[in-house]
Amino acid sequence: MPIYEYLCDDCEKEFEELVFGDPAVICPYCGSARTGKLMSRCRHKSGGGGDAVGSAVPASSGSGSSCSGCSASSCAGCH
Known part of the structure; x- marks a missing residue:
């Protein structure tokens, strides 16, 4: 089951939710x-250890591509 990130329109806090179906x-x-x-930004891990760094952006941000089809070498330009 996927975990999605959400933003509350009322209190403006971000949270994660394990989703079963479409509740x-x-x-x-x-x-x-x-x-x-x-929508989470793409994540990547460069050699040398450490965790991947990324953050969430609203799904309506207008980004027309997904990370799976991205040909960029880093996520610095993904907004």
Whole structure:
């Protein structure tokens, strides 16, 4: 089951939710049902250890490509 990132439209807090099917997602902070799914930026790991770095951006950001089809060498330009 996938874990998705969400943003609450009321309290503006980000949270993750394990999703089974297509349920209405409720904010765990304020209880609002006004939530929106976020799209995670691509992640990469360069040699030398350490964790990959990435963050979430709203799904409506207008990014037309997905990481799987991206030919860039880094995610610095993905917004």
